[in-house]
Amino acid sequence: MADMPVAVTVSGRERALLRAVDAGRCQFRGGCEPVLLVDGLACADSSVARRLVDLGLVAAPDTSVPVQPATATDAGRALLTTG
Structure with a gap:
């Protein structure tokens, strides 16, 4: 049986x-616990x-990079287009 996609509910x-x-x-600021900057x-x-x-829904940051853009994944973009 194929894996069924799981519906994700977000606030x-x-x-x-x-x-x-x-x-x-x-952007993400790197480190042991990355910080999201808006x-x-x-x-x-x-x-x-x-x-x-x-x-x-958002790509995991590379903790070794000091500052990098935060990016939505395909799943994150798809969620935004639905309702």
Whole structure:
């Protein structure tokens, strides 16, 4: 039996942050625990950023790179186009 895709439910806050990532407004600052920057400021809710990465909606950052763009995955972009 083939694997069935799992529906992902995100909150309004998570969706807003995913939209900011998809719009190119976000970067990751590297380190042992990467920090998501939105418009140059640290995201106040790091748990939302971590959840988007854990769900595969935002690409995981390379912790060895000091600053890098945050990017939405194909799954993240698809979620934004649905409702």
